[in-house]
Amino acid sequence: MKKLFVKYKAVIQFILLFLGTYLLLTFLYTLYLKYAEHGVYYPDFFTNLVAKQSNAVIQAFGYNGVVKPEPTGPFMGLYINDVFLARVVEGCNAISIIILFVAFIISFTQKFKKTLLFIFAGIALIYAVNILRIALLTIALYHYPEYTDFLHQIVFPAIIYGMVFLLWLFWVRNLKVKSRNTNE
16 A cells, blocks of 8 residues: 555645645635625625726727626626626636636645746736636627627637646646656
C-alpha cells in the first residue's frame, strides 16, 4: 500500500489540493452569497459591479447602454437603446470560474510568490475578459437577436472557459520539473 501511495503521490496530492481548495473557496463564496442577500447591492456586490462595468464598456463602444436592477428576479438588466438584451445573474460574475482557476493553480503550486502572482494575474485577466465578454454578448444580441442561443450557450462560454484552459496550460507547461534520480 505504501508503494502505491509513493507511486501516485503527485496524483493524490493534486486531487487533495484541488478538492480542498475548491470546496473551501466554494463554501466561502456560498457564505458571501448568503450574507449578500440583504446587502446594499442587488443582487450581490460582484454581480452588480460586473453589470455596471459591462455597461461602461458598452457605452465606451458608443452604444446607449443602461443597466438596472430587475424587480422580476435577482439580476441586473442590460439595455441598449431601451431594448432589454441580457440578464447579468450571479453566475455571470465569473467568481465560480475564478474559484475553479485558483483551485487548479494551487494544485500545481510552485514557489509561493510565483504562484500568488500568477493567481492574481489570472484573476485580473479572467475578470477583465468576462466584462468584455458580457459587453460584446450584449452588443451582439442587439444586432443579431436571431443568434441568441448560439452566442449565449456556445460562443461566449467558449471564450471564458477557453481562456481559463489556456491559463492552466501555460501554468503547467512552465512548471519547474524536479530532477529525477536516474538510478531508480
